[in-house]
Amino acid sequence: xxxxxxxxxxxxxxxxxxxxxxxxxxxxxxxxxxxxxxxxxxxxxxxxxxxxxxxxxxxxxxxxxxxxxxxxxxxxxxxxxxxxxxxxxxxxxxxxxxxxxxxxxxxxxxxxxxxxxxxxxxxxxxxxxxxxxxxxxxxxxxxxxxxxxxxxxxxxxxxxxxxxxxxxxxxxxxxxxxxxxxxxxxxxxxxxxxxxxxxxxxxxxxxxxxxxxxxxxxxxxxxxxxxxxxxxxxxxxxxxxxxxxxxxxxxxxxxxxxxxxxxxxxxxxxxxxxxx
Amino acid sequence: xxxxxxxxxxxxxxxxxxxxxxxxxxxxxxxxxxxxxxxxxxxxxxxxxxxxxxxxxxxxxxxxxxxxxxxxxxxxxxxxxxxxxxxxxxxxxxxxxxxxxxxxxxxxxxxxxxxxxxxxxxxxxxxxxxxxxxxxxxxxxxxxxxxxxxxxxxxxxxxxxxxxxxxxxxxxxxxxxxxxxxxxxxxxxxxxxxxxxxxxxxxxxxxxxxxxxxxxxxxxxxxxxxxxxxxxxxxxxxxxxxxxxxxxxxxxxxxxxxxxxxxxxxxxxxxxxxxxxxxxxxxxxxxxxxxxxxxxxxxxxxxxxxxxxxxxxxxxxxxxxxxxxxxxxxxxxxxxx
Numbered sequence: 241x242x243x244x245x246x247x248x249x250x251x252x253x254x255x256x257x258x259x260x261x262x263x264x265x266x267x268x269x270x271x272x273x274x275x276x277x278x279x280x281x282x283x284x285x286x287x288x289x290x291x292x293x294x295x296x297x298x299x300x301x302x303x304x305x306x307x308x309x310x311x312x313x314x315x316x317x318x319x320x321x322x323x324x325x326x327x328x329x330x331x332x333x334x335x336x337x338x339x340x341x342x343x344x345x346x347x348x349x350x351x352x353x354x355x356x357x358x359x360x361x362x363x364x365x366x367x368x369x370x371x372x373x374x375x376x377x378x379x380x381x382x383x384x385x386x387x388x389x390x391x392x393x394x395x396x397x398x399x400x401x402x403x404x405x406x407x408x409x410x411x412x413x414x415x416x417x418x419x420x421x422x423x424x425x426x427x428x429x430x431x432x433x434x435x436x437x438x439x440x441x442x443x444x445x446x447x448x449x450x451x452x453x454x455x456x457x458x459x460x461x462x463x464x465x466x467x468x469x470x471x472x473x474x475x476x477x478x479x480x481x482x483x484x485x486x487x488x489x490x491x492x493x494x495x496x497x498x499x500x501x502x503x504x505x506x507x508x509x510x511x512x513x514x515x516x
Numbered sequence: 517x518x519x520x521x522x523x524x525x526x527x528x529x530x531x532x533x534x535x536x537x538x539x540x541x542x543x544x545x546x547x548x549x550x551x552x553x554x555x556x557x558x559x560x561x562x563x564x565x566x567x568x569x570x571x572x573x574x575x576x577x578x579x580x581x582x583x584x585x586x587x588x589x590x591x592x593x594x595x596x597x598x599x600x601x602x603x604x605x606x607x608x609x610x611x612x613x614x615x616x617x618x619x620x621x622x623x624x625x626x627x628x629x630x631x632x633x634x635x636x637x638x639x640x641x642x643x644x645x646x647x648x649x650x651x652x653x654x655x656x657x658x659x660x661x662x663x664x665x666x667x668x669x670x671x672x673x674x675x676x677x678x679x680x681x682x683x684x685x686x687x688x689x690x691x692x693x694x695x696x697x698x699x700x701x702x703x704x705x706x707x708x709x710x711x712x713x714x715x716x717x718x719x720x721x722x723x724x725x726x727x728x729x730x731x732x733x734x735x736x737x738x739x740x741x742x743x744x745x746x747x748x749x750x751x752x753x754x755x756x757x758x759x760x761x762x763x764x765x766x767x768x769x770x771x772x773x774x775x776x777x778x779x780x781x782x783x784x785x786x787x788x789x790x791x792x793x794x795x796x797x798x799x800x801x802x803x804x805x806x807x808x809x810x811x812x813x814x815x816x817x818x819x820x821x822x823x824x825x826x827x828x829x830x831x832x833x834x835x836x837x838x839x840x841x842x843x844x845x846x847x848x849x850x851x852x853x
Contacts, residue, residue: 251652255661258646262664262725266671268690269679285690327570334567346568348842353575355838359788359807360827363814364586371602387578394571448672450789455815466674470793473681480682491675498670 269491272484273297280481296485303475303486305460306468312457313465316378317446320385321439324393327386328438329431332397333423337406347395354391358384359451366455376462384452389442396441400434401427440501444494465490583831589824596818611825620809621826628785628805631716635784638724640777643731648765650736662733669729677793680722684708709795712802719790719803727783731776738772739765771848778841785834806830 272280276293279286300306334340335347369380404427412422450466457463472486592598593607615621646665650658671679684691686707695703708714746764755763788807791797797804797812804812810830814823 251649252654252657254649255653255657258649259661259664262668262729265676265679265683265725266667268683269675272682281688285688285693327574330567331571334564338564338567340561340564343564346572348846350571350575351842351845352838353579355782355834355841356579357786357807357831357834359786360810360830360834361582361586362811363820363823363827364582364589366815367589367599367820368582368585383574383578387574390571390574444672448674450674450793451811466672469674469678473678478685478687480685480688483678484682487675487678491672494672495667495670498666 266495269484269487272480273488275481277479277481296479296481297489299476299479299482300472300486300489303468303472305463308461309463309465309468312378312463313447316382316385316464317443319382320389320446321442323382323386324390324442325435325439328390328393329397329428329435331394332401333427335394336398336401347398350391350395353387354395356388356391358388362451362455365452369456376457376459378457378462381453381456381464385446385449388449389445392445393438393442396438397431397434400431404430437501440497443497447494586824586827586831589821590828592821592824594819594821594824599818599820607821611822612829615822615825615829621829624804624806624809627803631720631805632781632784635720635723635727635787636777636780638720639727639731639780639784640773642724643728643776644735644773646728646732647735647739650732651739665729665733668726669733671726673726673789674793676722676726677790680718681794684718710799712799715795715799715803719787719794722790722794723784723787727780731780734776735769735772738769742768771844775841775844775848778837778844782834782837782841785837786830806833 271287271289273296274289274292274294275286276291276295279289279291335343365384366375369375372380374380408426408430409422412426413419417425448466449464450470453464453467454470457467469486469490473483476482590611591606591608593605593610597603598605646661650661653661683689686692686705689708691708692703692706695706706714708718742765746768747760750760750764785805786807787805788811791803791805791808792811795803797808801812806826807830810823810826813826814820817823
């Protein structure tokens with residue numbers, strides 16, 4: 241079926257228009273962050289940051305407690321991801337490899353937990369944490385983030401464990417491995433791509449989390465980056481250059497991880513395991 | 517592709533033990549005949565539960581308990597005074613009666629439903645169209661569009677909201693400038709966040725912008741799994757492009773579209789972050805949707821009991837949608853479980 245010239249051009253034109261629509265806000269964030277203030281507050285927009293400057297990044301990074309908050313965000317996120325990986329991989333092994341009563345119920349339970357409306361539970365969580373006298377501490381935040389990403393981690397890893405052929409594990413056990421050793425030496429290495437993609441997804445979720453941090457960690461040195469960013473404009477007035485620099489600093493790790501993830505996540509992991 | 521290489525490398529590594537058993541036996545030096553199934557039966561029956569225990573305990577304590585506790589709070593008269601003095605004053609269904617007989621709750625619920633519907637309809641229609649466009653494009657243009665989609669998808673929500681505030685800023689905002697240039701001169705100094713509808717418009721654009729990529733990319737991935745033979749058969753039967761779409765593409769994608777629509781409904785219904793960070797439910801509390809309403813009543817105005825009751829009602833609505841969604845998903849995965 242031959243297409244008319246018009247029929248070949250319009251999809252490409254639409255694609256370019258859509259590309260601009262989706263990229264522009266991201267581009268504008270970076271462009272504004274690098275533009276000198278004179279170019280930001282100009283009657284006609286300056287489309288390209290020709291006189292790039294790091295001044296706005298300096299303003300953002302010199303903000304009070306900035307590095308403390310970077311530390312908080314990293315601590316909370318990394319601890320939550322590591323904990324949920326450890327707990328998740330153990331549970332995933334049971335759910336994927338063993339037959340037992342209530343297995344289906346547990347899976348459905350975790351599926352429900354994955355959809356939990358955390359945004360709507362902030363009041364109860366605030367009161368629980370206040371009664372435990374743990375407001376403005378990183379521990380409750382870490383634990384809640386861990387549970388927030390646990391269902392996804394566990395259910396995804398279950399798929400990865402199930403994809404490892406039983407024969408690999410059994411032949412290791414025939415060769416004298418205990419079940420634990422077989423798991424450590426045979427299954428765990430094959431889970432690497434799964435562990436990678438689930439931990440990146442977990443990282444993104446915890447790094448971006450807003451409502452819980454908003455109610456629990458109000459003190460300046462206990463805040464995480466999303467809270468800092470959302471109040472940045474209030475604190476710095478209409479300094480859009482610095483605000484966009486702050487947004488860029490916050491977004492860059494996630495943008496990098498995401499590009500990375502896109503390449504890794506879609507993997508036919510055990511494609512070669514049995515054939516090879 | 518690096519993925520494939522990595523996977524095959526790990527596979528080689530793990531396949532070595534069977535061919536060289538001495539390496540495996542060395543660490544514990546255990547005698548070979550012990551065999552794999554030496555564990556006593558009774559203990560083995562408990563193993564799965566022990567492995568699941570940490571995950572279950574964590575979920576019950578940190579997710580189940582707040583849910584129960586939210587339920588309990590909703591039956592209490594808990595305002596600033598009781599909160600500071602740690603008092604527990606039960607007041608039965610008072611909070612619920614007050615909410616359900618008042619006008620506010622119903623107004624906010626209606627608004628939330630309309631808001632969710634507008635967003636989800638736009639996301640699904642535009643997302644599907646972009647996905648189908650991806651399938652039709654040549655390799656280069658597809659990559660270009662995919663890059664744009666992935667960038668918008670990856671942007672952290674709080675960062676996107678900040679950028680949208682800047683795009684729609686009253687002074688020096690690029691949107692107002694463009695509108696003034698193309699003839700809407702009254703828009704030159706328009707304050708988008710000053711009225712209900714224009715604030716909702718910005719939120720809607722933001723949510724649609726950040727949600728289309730998920731739908732479009734997954735839909736495109738799904739179209740690549742449609743067997744080519746189906747199209748060939750359809751065109752042999754004399755089906756035109758539109759008929760091929762309605763008789764092959766659409767039926768094939770229906771389960772996917774169905775599940776995605778419900779996911780989007782759930783996500784948009786609880787879109788707290790976008791609405792709250794853009795304008796805190798303002799102006800005049802006119803853009804509060806249910807989660808924001810619960811937050812402002814509970815945390816902002818310190819009517820914790822009332823807020824918890826609103827949250828409870830919201831959770832019930834969400835639970836109904838979620839269980840419907842799970843039924844769809846479970847039906848599709850029945851054999852896998």
